[in-house]
Amino acid sequence: MRYLPLTDTDRQAMLATIGAATIDDLFIDVPEVARLDGPIHGLPMHASEMAVERHMKALAAKNMAAGDVPFFLGAGAYRHHVPASVDTIIQRGEFLTAYTPYQPEIAQGTLQMLFEFQTQVARLYGCAVANASLYDGSTACWEAVAMATRVTKRKRAVLSGALHPHYAQVVKTMAHFTGDTIADALPAITAEPDLDGLIARIDEETACVVVQYPDILGRISDLAPVAEAAHAKGALLVVVNTEPVALGAIKSPGEMGADIVVGEGQSLGVGLQFGGPYLGLFAVRDPKHVRQMPGRLCGETTDAEGKRAFVLTLSTREQHIRREKATSNICTNSGLCALAFTVHMTLLGERGLRELAAENHRLACLAADRLARVPGVEVLNTAFFNEFTVMLGGKPARAIVRDLADRGVLAGVSLGRLYPGVAALEHALLVAVTETTTEEDIEHLARELEASIKESAQ
Amino acid sequence: MNAPNKSGWKPEMTIDTDGFHGGPATTTGNRALMLEEPLLFEIGRADVTGVDLPPVDANAPTRLGGLARSEAIGLVGLTEPETVRHYTRLSRQNYGIDLGFFPLGSCTMKHNPRLNEKMARLPGFADIHPLAPQSSVQGALEVVHQLGHWLCTLTGMPAVAMSPKAGAHGELCGILAIRAAHEARGDAREVVLVPESAHGTNPATAAFAGYRVEDIPATPEGRVDVAALKARLGPDVAGVMITNPNTCGLFEKDFREIADAVHAAGGYVYCDGANFNAIVGKVRPGDLGVDAMHINLHKTFSTPHGGGGPGSGPVVLSEALAPYAPLPFIRQGETGEFYLVEEENTEERGPSFGRMTAFHGQMGMFTRALTYILSHGADGLKQVAEDAVLNANYILRSMEDILHAPFAASGPCMHEALFGDKDFTNGLSTLDVAKGLIDEGYHPMTVYFPLVVHGAMLVEPTETESKAAIDQFITAFRSVATRALEGDEGLKAAPYYSPRRRLDETGAARKPKLAYEG
Numbered sequence: 001m002r003y004l005p006l007t008d009t010d011r012q013a014m015l016a017t018i019g020a021a022t023i024d025d026l027f028i029d030v031p032e033v034a035r036l037d038g039p040i041h042g043l044p045m046h047a048s049e050m051a052v053e054r055h056m057k058a059l060a061a062k063n064m065a066a067g068d069v070p071f072f073l074g075a076g077a078y079r080h081h082v083p084a085s086v087d088t089i090i091q092r093g094e095f096l097t098a099y100t101p102y103q104p105e106i107a108q109g110t111l112q113m114l115f116e117f118q119t120q121v122a123r124l125y126g127c128a129v130a131n132a133s134l135y136d137g138s139t140a141c142w143e144a145v146a147m148a149t150r151v152t153k154r155k156r157a158v159l160s161g162a163l164h165p166h167y168a169q170v171v172k173t174m175a176h177f178t179g180d181t182i183a184d185a186l187p188a189i190t191a192e193p194d195l196d197g198l199i200a201r202i203d204e205e206t207a208c209v210v211v212q213y214p215d216i217l218g219r220i221s222d223l224a225p226v227a228e229a230a231h232a233k234g235a236l237l238v239v240v241n242t243e244p245v246a247l248g249a250i251k252s253p254g255e256m257g258a259d260i261v262v263g264e265g266q267s268l269g270v271g272l273q274f275g276g277p278y279l280g281l282f283a284v285r286d287p288k289h290v291r292q293m294p295g296r297l298c299g300e301t302t303d304a305e306g307k308r309a310f311v312l313t314l315s316t317r318e319q320h321i322r323r324e325k326a327t328s329n330i331c332t333n334s335g336l337c338a339l340a341f342t343v344h345m346t347l348l349g350e351r352g353l354r355e356l357a358a359e360n361h362r363l364a365c366l367a368a369d370r371l372a373r374v375p376g377v378e379v380l381n382t383a384f385f386n387e388f389t390v391m392l393g394g395k396p397a398r399a400i401v402r403d404l405a406d407r408g409v410l411a412g413v414s415l416g417r418l419y420p421g422v423a424a425l426e427h428a429l430l431v432a433v434t435e436t437t438t439e440e441d442i443e444h445l446a447r448e449l450e451a452s453i454k455e456s457a458q
Numbered sequence: 459m460n461a462p463n464k465s466g467w468k469p470e471m472t473i474d475t476d477g478f479h480g481g482p483a484t485t486t487g488n489r490a491l492m493l494e495e496p497l498l499f500e501i502g503r504a505d506v507t508g509v510d511l512p513p514v515d516a517n518a519p520t521r522l523g524g525l526a527r528s529e530a531i532g533l534v535g536l537t538e539p540e541t542v543r544h545y546t547r548l549s550r551q552n553y554g555i556d557l558g559f560f561p562l563g564s565c566t567m568k569h570n571p572r573l574n575e576k577m578a579r580l581p582g583f584a585d586i587h588p589l590a591p592q593s594s595v596q597g598a599l600e601v602v603h604q605l606g607h608w609l610c611t612l613t614g615m616p617a618v619a620m621s622p623k624a625g626a627h628g629e630l631c632g633i634l635a636i637r638a639a640h641e642a643r644g645d646a647r648e649v650v651l652v653p654e655s656a657h658g659t660n661p662a663t664a665a666f667a668g669y670r671v672e673d674i675p676a677t678p679e680g681r682v683d684v685a686a687l688k689a690r691l692g693p694d695v696a697g698v699m700i701t702n703p704n705t706c707g708l709f710e711k712d713f714r715e716i717a718d719a720v721h722a723a724g725g726y727v728y729c730d731g732a733n734f735n736a737i738v739g740k741v742r743p744g745d746l747g748v749d750a751m752h753i754n755l756h757k758t759f760s761t762p763h764g765g766g767g768p769g770s771g772p773v774v775l776s777e778a779l780a781p782y783a784p785l786p787f788i789r790q791g792e793t794g795e796f797y798l799v800e801e802e803n804t805e806e807r808g809p810s811f812g813r814m815t816a817f818h819g820q821m822g823m824f825t826r827a828l829t830y831i832l833s834h835g836a837d838g839l840k841q842v843a844e845d846a847v848l849n850a851n852y853i854l855r856s857m858e859d860i861l862h863a864p865f866a867a868s869g870p871c872m873h874e875a876l877f878g879d880k881d882f883t884n885g886l887s888t889l890d891v892a893k894g895l896i897d898e899g900y901h902p903m904t905v906y907f908p909l910v911v912h913g914a915m916l917v918e919p920t921e922t923e924s925k926a927a928i929d930q931f932i933t934a935f936r937s938v939a940t941r942a943l944e945g946d947e948g949l950k951a952a953p954y955y956s957p958r959r960r961l962d963e964t965g966a967a968r969k970p971k972l973a974y975e976g
Binding site: 033041106220322388413 | 470478495497498499502503504505506507508509511512513514515518520522523524525526527528530531532533534535536538539541542544545546548549551552553554555556557560562565567570571575576578579580581582583584585586587588589590591593594595596597598600601604608611612623624625626627630631634637657658659661662663664665666667668671677708709711713714737739740741742745746756760762763764765766767768769770777784785800801802804811812813814815816817818819820822823825828829832833834835836837838839840841842844845847848849851852855859861869870880887893896901902907921922923924925927951956957958959960961962963964965966967970971972973974
């Protein structure tokens with residue numbers, strides 16, 4: 001077998017050293033009833049590289065790759081162009097096959113990269129400190145709520161109705177078990193989010209209010225009044241961002257007064273990957289909250305010769321030291337995705353990120369204008385970055401999306417899929433546009449959408 | 459980048475008083491192939507980019523709701539050649555499996571086959587959206603389904619939850635399923651029992667899920683104290699979390715008896731599957747009475763550790779817990795098509811405890827793990843476990859004459875060998891041995907874990923090492939251990955040859971500097 005270096009001669013020699021007659025002598029502690037007499041039945045035997053490749057390629061071929069068709073899906077996962085050098089760097093064995101940097105003397109590559117990553121994320125979010133990543137945006141969102149309950153010693157979280165419904169589900173699932181109260185809501189189909197309504201739901205028991213920016217319908221609004229209202233009641237503002245590229249064009253959450261900013265970093269470097277692995281980003285505006293943060297933190301220090309060096313720090317918050325008193329149970333995070341993100345961000349830099357954001361917005365404006373000219377279609381948003389909501393004039397968006405997929409266009413995410421059973425939302429379609437979208441793609445979508453709506457009317 | 463470095467490494471400091479390096483200090487601070495690298499923020503520029511995009515048209519109309527960014531973000535950029543060099547230089551300050559032996563106990567640092575990487579990058583897997591119409595991603599759903607089938611068959615369990623993002627997330631999944639099952643019958647149990655040798659994630663997970671954690675002691679042989687555990691069972695105990703093989707490297711031979719007792723007391727059995735590599739293809743945990751067990755795809759099934767993730771932690775579940783599995787999950791329809799059971803499938807979702815993550819799990823890891831599993835097959839996976847156990851026992855028996863091996867008399871170990879610092883002299887510690895091994899060109903073993911052994915050193919060779927590589931490691935390990943036993947002062951300042959010497963970790967925590975300021 002190509003991955004197993006021991007030969008039978010080696011095995012015999014090693015058994016002799018050990019003083020065992022057969023390999024099964026090393027498994028004597030396994031109870032007789034649980035010992036298998038040979039390879040597990042009903043599964044195939046080993047296969048060559050070529051055979052496995054053939055099997056996997058046949059499975060891959062059954063999927064419609066985003067790059068092969070006009071593609072407009074978003075809702076928390078965005079398709080961006082990833083520069084070629086990102087993938088070659090993350091495939092270097094020294095990064096790919098390293099472990100969590102517990103031995104810092106021989107892990108400075110990972111540690112310095114994480115320190116730079118933390119700095120980039122903190123600056124992008126307008127915060128003081130970011131951690132070394134969590135699993136994804138949705139789990140980071142729950143960790144933010146959990147942290148807010150620790151900081152405020154309160155047990156109620158208010159979720160904006162325009163928070164990604166899957167993020168809200170994750171928070172509600174966890175809160176059920178921790179005994180926290182979650183006040184959630186459905187999004188209202190309005191051109192602008194109802195921030196006054198949200199503010200009215202914050203009370204003296206509220207640990208945090210959670211707002212997505214841009215929100216699930218793609219809307220953007222100034223969150224400073226929400227921050228002010230939350231702070232007046234002693235609550236924290238948690239801002240969730242699922243599209244980091246947007247922050248190249250719009251104000252950072254920290255600038256508007258967010259206390260904890262979390263998000264999904266998948267847009268930069270990571271790719272779509274059918275939903276994972278992704279990259280949870282987590283940052284706090286006020287350094288005094290650092291000791292309540294979840295996850296790994298990389299800090300600067302010096303070595304015995306006085307040279308600058310980096311190390312995982314403040315680990316007394318973490319499970320391997322504090323066990324049941326830890327701030328989170330997280331151990332493995334998304335190290336390699338953080339590397340992909342930071343390499344992509346380094347290639348972009350301030351200038352590139354702003355240009356990338358401007359290009360996304362320009363194309364999104366074009367698409368919004370073009371789709372608004374499709375009979376029966378209305379664009380909901382007054383403000384948006386690279387994703388907006390269109391109303392399909394009473395047509396169920398799920399059916400239209402499926403029909404367009406059959407026509408070779410991946411048209412967007414229907415709110416019907418995200419909010420099953422909510423009649424008020426089933427005619428809305430989320431359309432995301434990035435720099436990978438061409439003007440021909442937009443035209444193609446508009447034409448096919450028009451045809452699909454027409455045919456569904458018949 | 460040939461200018462004197464800005465990293466703080468002052469060349470005059472490197473005049474080698476210890477005599478190990480020889481030769482004069484260099485102007486750059488570099489030593490031939492050992493290259494220093496400044497921080498990104500010291501070499502990048504705000505107006506430089508490595509991506510060609512249209513320049514921003516300041517007059518273009520925007521619909522940003524008056525929230526256009528006015529302040530600079532504070533990022534810097536590099537061109538592609540500078541970027542590649544920056545990260546390549548950083549990479550060379552890292553130890554990885556590709557470079558050498560990485561016997562980190564309980565972490566299963568085995569070779570990561572490159573076919574896995576190649577398959578995960580097929581556009582049909584890498585470039586598909588999680589919310590794409592299900593008709594357009596049938597191959598992806600089939601990958602998840604096929605991998606799930608393998609995991610169920612290998613563990614002898616009827617169901618699997620694929621969405622957990624890592625081992626600790628899988629633990630959470632299992633514990634939440636246990637809690638949901640108790641709640642469903644109105645049974646408000648409060649306590650989860652965890653052996654003191656457990657990974658820190660176990661008690662942290664149980665606490666995060668709202669349980670009170672109680673320790674179960676270990677016997678002198680390094681196994682769970684069955685009598686103590688049985689004595690503690692009762693109507694308030696929701697379940698136990700036991701690692702098997704355990705963190706002392708031993709198979710819990712009374713696991714079935716424990717499971718039966720827990721079940722009789724109305725509780726459930728969570729098995730931490732971190733050490734599944736020792737028994738994959740040899741033993742099915744389902745035959746031992748397990749109700750839930752996570753499988754670290756990044757350990758047993760060779761998906762890369764990536765410097766700390768991403769992992770992937772599918773959880774196999776018993777009949778009793780399967781109905782509570784989190785959303786979404788995949789089913790196959792009567793005509794063969796695959797579909798996701800999400801929030802909307804009100805009947806099919808049953809009493810699912812909810813959702814743990816935005817999408818369907820670590821697809822990129824599923825493709826890698828399935829590729830690996832198909833490569834090995836049922837026969838190869840059995841050989842994996844056998845070779846992993848053989849290598850560990852070989853190390854155990856090649857070291858026990860000089861190094862304290864607290865459970866060597868308990869019989870064979872499984873896939874990791876555990877040692878302690880009992881006979882070290884002159885104040886030398888396990889940490890010193892670890893740092894000495896760095897100088898010998900090895901990544902150290904896991905140290906100071908499990909907590910039940912003083913100065914623990916947990917060595918997990920895995921199956922992907924040759925006998926020659928293991929023999930060379932044993933020679934080095936014996937040499938360093940001997941220095942610790944004999945009280946060699948020089949070991950206290952090791953490592954000497956790594957890119958950095960020992961770090962001031964206390965200072966780092968006392969005055970945390972967690973972002974670049976400048």
